[in-house]
Amino acid sequence: MKLVQTQFKPDSIQIGVSACVVGQGVRFDGGHKRLGFADRDLREFVSYVPVCPEVAIGMGVPRPTIRQVEVDGAIEIVGSTDSTLNVTDAMSSFSQQQSQTLDGLSGFIVCAKSPSCGMERIKVYHPDGHTLRHDSVGVFTKALMERYPLLPVEENGRLCxxxxxxxxxxxxxxxxxxxxxxxxxxxxxxxxxxxxxxxxxxxxxxxxxxxxxxxxxxxxxxxxxxxxxxxxxxxxxxxxxxxxxxxxxxxxxxxxxxxxxxxxxxxxxxxxxxxxxxxxxxxxxxxxxxxxxxxxxxxxxxxxxxxxxxxxxxxxxxxxxxxx
Structure with missing residues (x-):
């Protein structure tokens, strides 16, 4: 499990970012979700601290897709097509540990719709596969916002x-x-x-x-x-x-x-x-x-x-x- 650590630097603005948002090919299919404003315009004025929770817990690239599933009232992170793939404990552990090492950040840009990084309206599924609701938060982003309630956090899509x-x-x-x-x-x-x-x-x-x-x-x-x-x-x-x-x-x-x-x-x-x-x-x-x-x-x-x-x-x- 790879953690990123930051320390506050008074002479620079450090912003955490979902790695795919700044063009890194870390998505499940090896692609990215590059946001021009972040990777081009804002980059001139800030230092980015890229994080990809799914890669960090060893899922690799490419990898099976995952989603949030409610089981007995609790959220689990399991494979979208293979329910035997369960990374709930690994994702929770990483999110809690990583969120405690980012004291130097002044903001964070996360990837929308991601079960690990999404900020809002994340789909939660029933074990039988149908959608229960659209009101969850990505596991990592939830831990981040709970740890740093003052931290400005936004999704790539909303920044358009x-x-x-x-x-x-x-x-x-x-x-x-x-x-x-x-x-x-x-x-x-x-x-x-x-x-x-x-x-x-x-x-x-x-x-x-x-x-x-x-x-x-x-x-x-x-x-x-x-x-x-x-x-x-x-x-x-x-x-x-x-x-x-x-x-x-x-x-x-x-x-x-x-x-x-x-x-x-x-x-x-x-x-x-x-x-x-x-x-x-x-x-x-x-x-x-x-x-x-x-x-x-x-x-x-x-x-x-x-x-x-x-x-x-x-x-x-x-x-x-x-x-x-």
Missing amino acids: DPVLRENFVTRVYALQDWQRMIHSGLTADKLVKFHSRYKFMVMASHQTSYRTLGQLISDLSSNDLQDVADEYIYGLMWALKQRANRKGHTNTLMHLQGYFKKFIGTEERQALADVIDKYRQGLLPLMAPMTLIQHLLVKFPNEYLSNQVYIRPHPDKLALRQQL
Whole structure:
């Protein structure tokens, strides 16, 4: 049984990935499920940690297909055409052990529909072969998510959706940012500054969390710092998982616009307001008002706004906001 181990590296973003998703021929038939965005676009900015649970437990390539079967209320992993092939114990053991060695990751991309790696809607069969339901999770992915509840996890298929893709990458960068801060040594000052940089990001994603996290940070002297930090990062990652919609973005953009009202003339102010409103109506992508705001920041520097993660949550080259 081959395990992969990681350690956190503050100067790089490590993402776990089902090996087939980055083009490795490890599927049952020797093929792969290469995702262009992962293997081409995102690869420039991250280091991948490939994992294939089925190969890791010695099933080899090619190999018989497997599926989840419910037997007496418990899930077993057995051969799709040969029920005498049972890898339940091996898969469970690998999943539990492997999931404990991935502390250095900031995200994970898994393969959809896989009985070992799928994130959701995995088929569960009756021993007689008919489908019971479509609501299970891959054995390895389930262990991974239980071990690391903060970890952004997404399926290859879902990452074809521009909203889900941008949301996932935003969360990966946010978690790595947090991990880097914790790695350098947690202090009250660092926590306050971290929250300050994420205020507009949270505002766009979830208004209630914006208020709750602000209240949590407001009085660090009365509570244990580590307890506050633990509660904060759980709240932040949950908030960022809520996909920001046009209403949330529009509200945030209008707040950003307010910082320039003393510096720009009527025409510039109206032009920005018009672009924000066109975005609200769905006539322009998010990049349109964001580009104007970035331009204004060059003309009228503002350290507080420049430090906001919302302005640039991930590399521009990924162009993740062009379809939002």
